[in-house]
Amino acid sequence: MFGFLRQQNEKWVKERLSLYLDGRLDVGQRAKVESHLKDCLVCRDELASLQATVEALKKLPLVETPRSFVMPALKLSPRPVTFYRLRMATVAVSVLLVAVIAGDSLGMFFRPEALKPVMAPAPAAMPAPPPPAASMAESPTAAPTAVPAPASQPAPVPRFAPTPVPATAPQAAEAVPRLAPAPLPTPTPGIGAFQMQQAPSSLPAPLPVPPSAGKDTTSGDTGANAATSAPGLTPAEIPPVGSAGKAGTRAFSGADDKAAPPAPQPSPVPGGQSQAEILQPTSEPPTPSQTPSQTPEYLWPVRQFEIALVAFILILISVTTYFWLRGKKE
Amino acid sequence: MEESQLIKLSKQGDGNSFNQLVEKYQKLAYNLAYRFMGQAQAAEDATQEAFLSAWKGLGSFRGENFKAWLLQIVANTCRDYLRANRRHPTTSYEDLLVDPSPTLVTNEKSLELEESLQRGLAQLPHEQRLAIILSDAIGMSYEEIAQTMGCNLGTVRSRLSRGRESLRNWLLAHGELLGR
Numbered sequence: 423m424f425g426f427l428r429q430q431n432e433k434w435v436k437e438r439l440s441l442y443l444d445g446r447l448d449v450g451q452r453a454k455v456e457s458h459l460k461d462c463l464v465c466r467d468e469l470a471s472l473q474a475t476v477e478a479l480k481k482l483p484l485v486e487t488p489r490s491f492v493m494p495a496l497k498l499s500p501r502p503v504t505f506y507r508l509r510m511a512t513v514a515v516s517v518l519l520v521a522v523i524a525g526d527s528l529g530m531f532f533r534p535e536a537l538k539p540v541m542a543p544a545p546a547a548m549p550a551p552p553p554p555a556a557s558m559a560e561s562p563t564a565a566p567t568a569v570p571a572p573a574s575q576p577a578p579v580p581r582f583a584p585t586p587v588p589a590t591a592p593q594a595a596e597a598v599p600r601l602a603p604a605p606l607p608t609p610t611p612g613i614g615a616f617q618m619q620q621a622p623s624s625l626p627a628p629l630p631v632p633p634s635a636g637k638d639t640t641s642g643d644t645g646a647n648a649a650t651s652a653p654g655l656t657p658a659e660i661p662p663v664g665s666a667g668k669a670g671t672r673a674f675s676g677a678d679d680k681a682a683p684p685a686p687q688p689s690p691v692p693g694g695q696s697q698a699e700i701l702q703p704t705s706e707p708p709t710p711s712q713t714p715s716q717t718p719e720y721l722w723p724v725r726q727f728e729i730a731l732v733a734f735i736l737i738l739i740s741v742t743t744y745f746w747l748r749g750k751k752e
Numbered sequence: 753m754e755e756s757q758l759i760k761l762s763k764q765g766d767g768n769s770f771n772q773l774v775e776k777y778q779k780l781a782y783n784l785a786y787r788f789m790g791q792a793q794a795a796e797d798a799t800q801e802a803f804l805s806a807w808k809g810l811g812s813f814r815g816e817n818f819k820a821w822l823l824q825i826v827a828n829t830c831r832d833y834l835r836a837n838r839r840h841p842t843t844s845y846e847d848l849l850v851d852p853s854p855t856l857v858t859n860e861k862s863l864e865l866e867e868s869l870q871r872g873l874a875q876l877p878h879e880q881r882l883a884i885i886l887s888d889a890i891g892m893s894y895e896e897i898a899q900t901m902g903c904n905l906g907t908v909r910s911r912l913s914r915g916r917e918s919l920r921n922w923l924l925a926h927g928e929l930l931g932r
Contacts, residue, residue: 437913438913439913440909440913440916440917441913444894446909471920471924472916472917472920474920475919475923476888476916478865479888479889479919480891481865482866482888482889484779484780484783486779487779487782487796487799488782488796489796490778491778491782491799491800492771492774492778493770493803493804493807495767
């Protein structure tokens with residue numbers, strides 16, 4: 423036990439002999455080391471050899487330099503400062519260019535008022551509330567009664583000229599208002615018409631279906647939908663009755679997937695007004711999707727600034743490269 | 753002119769001011785390189801390279817102790833030189849160590865001791881060697897050594913203590929510790 427403690431103490435002292443020589447021990451540690459050295463011959467021996475080593479090192483003379491290391495004027499050209507500043511300037515301008523481009527792409531430099539027409543066109547294009555009677559056929563709320571229009575359809579145009587060419591998706595959507603048969607007398611709709619009337623949940627009450635539509639639907643076909651959904655075509659464009667069901671089916675499914683045109687079939691319109699008259703082309707306000715996109719105005723000439731920055735960066739790179747090559751040559 | 757003024761002018765690109773700093777510290781820098789590498793020619797090259805590096809990197813000098821900053825560059829240059837020499841040795845390490853100091857030409861005993869110390873230093877790890885040279889051969893304080901080596905005081909104490917002990921043991925083992 424005593425021997426173990428003595429070994430630990432000896433180890434502690436040996437680790438501090440170098441500091442003891444340099445006078446880097448505090449008073450307590452120094453006293454402890456000196457106390458141990460009085461009794462420990464091994465540690466005294468260690469201290470003596472270490473002291474001899476340190477003294478020998480301290481006696482090493484400072485060697486004279488073989489020559490002067492003063493550098494000639496060529497090597498001390500102001501290149502380092504100039505080169506450093508040029509590099510920093512290039513980096514700074516590059517960062518500025520990236521920031522401007524990023525802000526430009528995020529639209530941070532547009533005039534706030536220039537964004538308004540683009541951001542809120544819908545209320546202006548919304549149709550006015552429909553008149554009570556005859557305009558039901560043109561009302562957007564009546565539109566889904568005939569064809570279950572997809573939810574993504576744009577706001578309906580009340581009147582639109584039908585085109586005999588195969589309809590694309592927007593055209594099928596635009597045909598929706600036409601398809602709504604307004605106040606039709608038949609109170610017993612066919613199955614197909616009933617299903618179609620049930621589809622839109624926003625409809626307050628099922629609308630009546632014309633008798634012809636009822637007949638078509640009773641024939642076990644959904645052609646009633648199509649029959650009532652394409653009133654704008656001339657009789658010459660109307661397909662034979664036998665094919666009406668098929669055409670109507672195609673029209674219905676086409677309206678679902680926004681591809682096929684509705685099947686043409688005339689239907690009576692109250693008020694003695696023919697459907698052709700109703701569907702005459704009129705000058706309607708464009709829907710939001712048809713609104714020509716306005717080029718937003720910038721708060722300041724961003725494009726010109728970006729071009730100027732690019733040109734400035736190219737100049738900086740050229741000058742920096744010149745200095746770099748000159749310094750390398752030197 | 754004061755050193756801080758010379759440093760300020762040097763940072764602005766004044767080569768004459770930097771040359772005054774070179775004149776002031778070149779002996780110290782060369783001695784560090786010479787003791788660290790053990791060969792006059794290598795020390796000369798490393799010292800010149802270190803001063804050039806210092807001139808180029810003067811813009812990044814933010815400290816207060818120019819001497820410690822400069823000697824740190826010298827030490828790093830010497831380390832790089834030794835590493836490169838180890839990978840592509842052009843001379844043997846023994847050749848590097850027998851280059852006598854130009855001042856020790858008269859005292860044969862001192863020359864032997866110096867050569868022994870130089871050989872012993874060469875056996876030490878770089879960090880311990882650098883600590884011993886800065887402390888005992890150049891005479892820097894512990895605080896300056898810590899700044900030069902980029903470490904804390906505890907690390908300096910440890911490196912110095914272990915380095916001296918290793919050097920003492922090496923000298924004893926080779927029977928070259930004179931003066932005992």
